[in-house]
Amino acid sequence: MNQMRAPIESGVPDNKQFLHPLLLKNYGNWKYHDRPRPGVLHHVARSGDEIWTVRAGTQRQMDVYTVRKLCDIADNFADGRVRFTIRSNIEFMVADQNKVAPLIAELQKSGFPVGGTGNSVSSIAHTQGWLHCDIPGTDASGAVKALMDELYEEFIREEMPNRVHLSTSCCEINCGGQADIAIVMQHTKPPKINHDLVANVCERPSVVARCPVAAIRPALVNGKPSLEVDEKKCICCGACYPPCPPMQINDPEHSKLAIWVGGKNSNARAKPTFMKLVASGLPNNPPRWPEVSAVVKKILYTYKADARPWERIADWVERIGWPRFFEKTELPFTKYLIDDWRGSRANLNASTHIRF
Numbered sequence: 490m491n492q493m494r495a496p497i498e499s500g501v502p503d504n505k506q507f508l509h510p511l512l513l514k515n516y517g518n519w520k521y522h523d524r525p526r527p528g529v530l531h532h533v534a535r536s537g538d539e540i541w542t543v544r545a546g547t548q549r550q551m552d553v554y555t556v557r558k559l560c561d562i563a564d565n566f567a568d569g570r571v572r573f574t575i576r577s578n579i580e581f582m583v584a585d586q587n588k589v590a591p592l593i594a595e596l597q598k599s600g601f602p603v604g605g606t607g608n609s610v611s612s613i614a615h616t617q618g619w620l621h622c623d624i625p626g627t628d629a630s631g632a633v634k635a636l637m638d639e640l641y642e643e644f645i646r647e648e649m650p651n652r653v654h655l656s657t658s659c660c661e662i663n664c665g666g667q668a669d670i671a672i673v674m675q676h677t678k679p680p681k682i683n684h685d686l687v688a689n690v691c692e693r694p695s696v697v698a699r700c701p702v703a704a705i706r707p708a709l710v711n712g713k714p715s716l717e718v719d720e721k722k723c724i725c726c727g728a729c730y731p732p733c734p735p736m737q738i739n740d741p742e743h744s745k746l747a748i749w750v751g752g753k754n755s756n757a758r759a760k761p762t763f764m765k766l767v768a769s770g771l772p773n774n775p776p777r778w779p780e781v782s783a784v785v786k787k788i789l790y791t792y793k794a795d796a797r798p799w800e801r802i803a804d805w806v807e808r809i810g811w812p813r814f815f816e817k818t819e820l821p822f823t824k825y826l827i828d829d830w831r832g833s834r835a836n837l838n839a840s841t842h843i844r845f
């Protein structure tokens with residue numbers, strides 16, 4: 490018997506039900522697109538239909554009032570639909586060119602900058618942080634807000650040599666990704682163990698299994714079951730903290746921030762690249778992280794002044810070479826920086842999971 494298949498109740502829903510009707514009508518059938526001004530995309534379909542997309546930046550982690558305000562703007566000034574980009578910019582679509590200017594005016598009046606397209610500094614991607622995750626060493630969204638406040642002009646203009654993707658990660662091992670410039674949490678000391686709490690709070694086998702370099706062993710301390718860390722092996726990753734909060738690794742003095750440069754997923758013009766460490770030991774200094782912002786801006790504006798048109802940061806560094814990069818950005822160079830994976834055999838062989 491030919492029966493209907495039962496619906497699959499997991500995974501993402503089919504996005505077609507949420508698309509703007511004009512996008513749905515012309516799905517896969519677009520002729521060209523251009524950008525009439527920073528923050529606005531204009532798509533023309535083979536059918537002759539046209540649609541304008543207005544992109545705006547937000548403060549990233551949003552309260553319900555802000556979400557409602559954005560929805561009201563969509564209802565009153567756009568066609569009632571929004572979508573988010575991979576860097577969490579919000580986009581409003583309108584099928585009538587006359588709606589573009591009032592929509593931009595309303596967004597700007599409400600405090601949402603319009604931009605983030607083409608050769609701009611788009612919104613900074615950040616990891617989930619304290620809102621969803623149990624191991625953040627810093628407030629990724631706060632660092633992003635502080636930095637984007639300073640890069641506002643670069644968001645609303647398209648004056649960079651090529652697009653610039655920035656990211657912030659609040660630990661150094663899990664989510665986060667490749668970016669032209671990345672801010673990454675960096676613990677510099679192994680965890681301190683509160684032995685009185687381990688037996689009450691932790692499942693010791695889970696903690697032992699969690700360590701990527703097998704540095705944790707069960708131990709008896711003062712007659713109670715606890716743990717010990719082989720500090721020569723520990724890479725200060727912080728992975729042991731979630732299954733065992735008494736393994737304290739966040740520290741106001743020793744938890745720092747590092748800057749990585751030159752990652753990209755795109756394979757336009759040159760192949761995708763891994764980013765490399767160029768500055769470390771910067772203070773984790775909320776609420777504005779001025780030391781981190783200063784290094785990021787120094788790298789960014791050196792790139793802006795020195796790169797050729799269409800060079801991404803990785804392409805620029807490839808052309809001038811790492812010694813010139815450190816000279817031009819005036820960052821101190823040490824032997825611990827820019828590990829380029831030629832040494833990956835030694836690095837990865839420190840792992841219990843990968844051997845080659």
Ligand code: SF4
Binds near residue numbers: 617626660665
């Ligand atoms: S980067 Fe690390 S701490 Fe931050 S949200 Fe991802 S897993 Fe959690």
Ligand code: SF4
Binds near residue numbers: 679699703704705718
């Ligand atoms: S910080 Fe990372 S490497 Fe060090 S003991 Fe914990 S899990 Fe292992």
